[in-house]
Amino acid sequence: MNADPVTPAPVTPAPVTADRIPLLSARNMTKRFGGLTALGGVDLDLYAGEVLALAGDNGAGKSTLIKCLSGVYQPDDGQLLFGGREVRLGNPREARELGIETIYQDLALAGNLDVGANVFLGREPVRRVFGLFPVLDRPAMRAASQQVLESLDIHTSLDRPVEDLSGGQRQAVAIGRAIHWKARVLIMDEPTAALGVPEQRKVVELIGRLKTQGVGIIFISHNLSDIFAVSDRILVLRRGVMAGERLIHETSGEEIVKLMVGG
Template sequence: MSDIVLETRGISKRFGGVHALERVDFSLRAGEVVALAGDNGAGKSTFTKIISGVFQPSEGEIRYCGQPVSFDGPQAARAAGIETIYQDLALADNLDIGGNVFLGREIKSKFLFLPRIDRKRMREEAAKAIQVLDVHLDRLDRPVRALSGGQRQAVAIGRAIHWDARVLIMDEPTAALGVPEQRKVMDLIRSLKTKGLGVIFISHNLADMFAVSDRIVVLRRGVVAGERQVGHVDPEEIVRLMVGQ
C-alpha cells in the first residue's frame, strides 16, 4: 500500500487569461516534509489554496489517501484532514487555548438543564494536544495574545492535531519570529514528522527549508522548475531553479 497521502496530477489554474499554474504534479508522503520554494508570483499560494479548497482547479486531479477528491471549500478540506496554518495563525487573541482549539466546534454540557460551553474540558483537551508536541504552558486560562510566538504556533498546530489532520500546510511559519522562537517552530515541525503527518512547508528562508525538509519542490511562473532531495543539493542550485538560470 502506498504511503502517499496527497497527490496532484496535472493541476492547472487560470484566472481569465492569466495562467497561475500549469500542469503541476506533486506528491506528499506520511511523515514527510516537502518545502515549496519560489519567488513571489511563482504559484505557491495558488497551489496550496487549491489543495485546501479555497480555489477549484481549472484542470487536473487531486488524490487524497489514494482517492480522487474535490473540495467545495476550506471547511470540506479541513473535515477531510487537510489543515492550513497561515502566517497570521488565524487565532482569536482574546480567547484561551481551549477557545481557539474548539473555535466553532465548542464542547457543551448541561447546567440546570440548559446547554453551556464547557470551558474547563476544552482547556483540558487542548492541553493534551499541545503536550503531544512537548510544549507545556503554565496557565491554560490566559488569552493567547499573552503567549510567545512559538507557543502560539503550538496552539495552531495543536488544533490541527486534535482534529486529526493528516496533511498540514504551513505558510511562512517562522516569519517575524526571533531566533529562539524560530528554533522552537523547527522543532515542532520535526515532531510532526515523527507523528506521521505530511507537511507542506512554504518559506522564503532557504536555511529553514534545508533544516527540516526531506524534499524541495521549486515553482517558477506556475510550473514545477525542479524537485530535489535535501542532502543531495546545495542552496545555490535551488536559487538557480527559482530564477531560471
C-alpha cells in the first residue's frame, strides 16, 4: 500500500489524552552512525498512564530510539521534551534523575547480589558508624525493596542472590528498581522475551498495574499478542522512520505486520 518508506502512513490523530501535556515528547529524533541513518526524524508522544508500544523489524531503529530517550545516545538532530520542557540528556544518569528509567532486555541485574542490593545498585544508602565509618544501610535497602515488591504484589526471597530467582521474578526486581526510583517514564525492551507463558502474563499484569499508577510506559516487543494485551497505542518503525501510528483498538495484527514489513 505504502511503498515509499519515507512517507509515514496516515497518523491517527488526537489520542484520548490529547488535552494534556505529554510526559515525554520526541520531535524529529535523528541519529546517524557514519553514513548510516539509524533514526531519521521520528516523533513520539507519551502520556502519563499510557502504554506506547514500539514495533518494527530488526534494524528498524527501535533500540536506537530508546537509547536516545534514555540518554545512552545523544541524537544528532531533534528535540526531547520532558513535561513540556526541553531537555538534553548527556548520559543515562541524567535521564534517571528526570525519572526516565530503562529496563533492558538483559535486565542489568548483578546476579550475585540480593534483591535489595540490585534495587539500590549504584545508589546505596549509607549510614555512619561512630560518625566516622560509612557503612551500607542494608536494613533500609531490604525494607525499601520489600515495600516496592509488595506494592507490585511480588513475593520472593529477598536474601537470595538474584540469579536464584526465576526469570519473571528477576523482571519484577528490575521493574521494582525503576518504581522505587520514582520512574515517571518506564522504557521496557522486550520484557517478556525470555519468559515462560505464566511469567509473561505476570509481567503484562505488572505493566497494567504501573499504568494505573500513572507511569508512562514505552514497551518494545516482537510479540504482537503481548503488544495488543497491554498497549494503548502502537508506533511502528521501519528502516529508521515512522511507518505508522495506531490506537490499539482501531488496528489489527495484520495491519501492524504490514506496516512493519512495508507491505
